[in-house]
């Protein structure tokens with residue numbers, strides 16, 4: 001099926017984690033559905049510098065009783081027929097929920113026993129390409145390159161100081177302030193967030209210094 005026209009051909013995402021979440025939800029949907037269908041939907045919700053996308057996996061499978069809807073997200077919790085859940089570890093949903101949380105969102109579910117389940121989450125993905133210094137080992141996207149909008153020197157200096165002190169709260173506070181200045185800085189801040197997620201402080205410092213050098217005011 002061709003992708004919806006409004007979707008970008010290139011997005012910037014944590015590919016490994018996104019893949020892990022989607023594979024887990026899709027394989028559960030297939031595993032717990034004997035007849036009917038599994039539908040994977042991707043929908044664009046907003047269009048701006050970042051793009052909010054909803055990923056949704058629907059099935060017409062066995063469903064989950066409402067009183068178990070929280071339990072299934074706990075590690076090693078499996079419900080239903082042993083024959084079916086023996087194929088799994090009971091960890092998939094616990095991990096997926098945590099990964100979605102790390103992206104700042106919630107993994108949601110609705111289900112009706114005997115009719116099926118819907119799992120979905122929304123995340124903000126950056127749709128502009130960012131020309132990055134290649135030595136920082138950042139992945140390339142396939143969109144047309146656009147120059148990265150760099151925050152003012154004063155803000156970069158504050159960000160650098162916080163990064164050097166490795167204080168997550170101050171780095172996040174600076175990032176938030178920069179985002180509030182202008183939405184065009186969102187792609188820049190999203191790179192900062194990627195380094196933070198992996199606690200790559202050295203690369204973060206190198207990244208900020210790289211752009212600080214290029215700032216004349």
Ligand code: ADP
Nearest residue numbers: 028029032072078079085088089090091092093
């Ligand atoms: P597992 O390895 O058992 O699939 P998960 O953490 O992915 O572990 O899922 C936990 C439990 O949640 C499953 O064992 C199953 O009982 C229930 N579950 C998950 N997805 C579905 C679904 N699409 N339909 C029905 N039940 C599901």
